[in-house]
């Protein structure tokens with residue numbers, strides 16, 4: 309079970325990154341060429357949001373029940389977790405930064421649901437999805453990914 313969830317979490321990482329890049333490039337191009345925020349832009353944002361929310365769910369299952377770097381680290385090592393970088397990075401930094409990142413991505417998507425002006429929608433996508441992506445990238449455990 310642990311390996312299956314790890315595999316899903318790793319695979320979804322690439323999905324999130326590809327969608328994130330496409331969404332950002334389209335938003336930047338849309339803003340600079342003053343073009344319309346299309347149905348395709350909206351759907352790409354939605355898929356980006358869904359892939360992140362799925363990561364959140366899979367990540368929480370790993371964190372709460374399966375991974376030795378999640379809650380188990382605290383029950384086994386107590387406050388020592390904070391002193392060991394390998395544990396602290398996932399048990400503390402990865403989860404907190406990613407929750408903030410996914411919250412920003414969610415805010416960006418819902419702002420765009422209400423906005424009607426294309427330039428505002430491209431700007432929202434660029435700012436909120438961009439910040440979210442930067443935060444995600446800042447706390448990826450690269451050593452575990454490859």
Ligand code: HEM
Nearest residue numbers: 314317321324363364367368370371375378406407452453
């Ligand atoms: C807040 C939600 C998240 C939680 C609770 C979470 C939790 C975890 C946990 C516990 C691990 C260690 C798994 C192991 O034992 O090897 C992990 C690894 C990892 N996470 Fe997350 N994660 C979350 C969100 C994300 C997001 C949004 C991404 C990227 C889009 C991501 C990418 C990764 C990668 C690439 C790894 C290393 C591969 C692996 O060990 O499975 N995580 N995550």
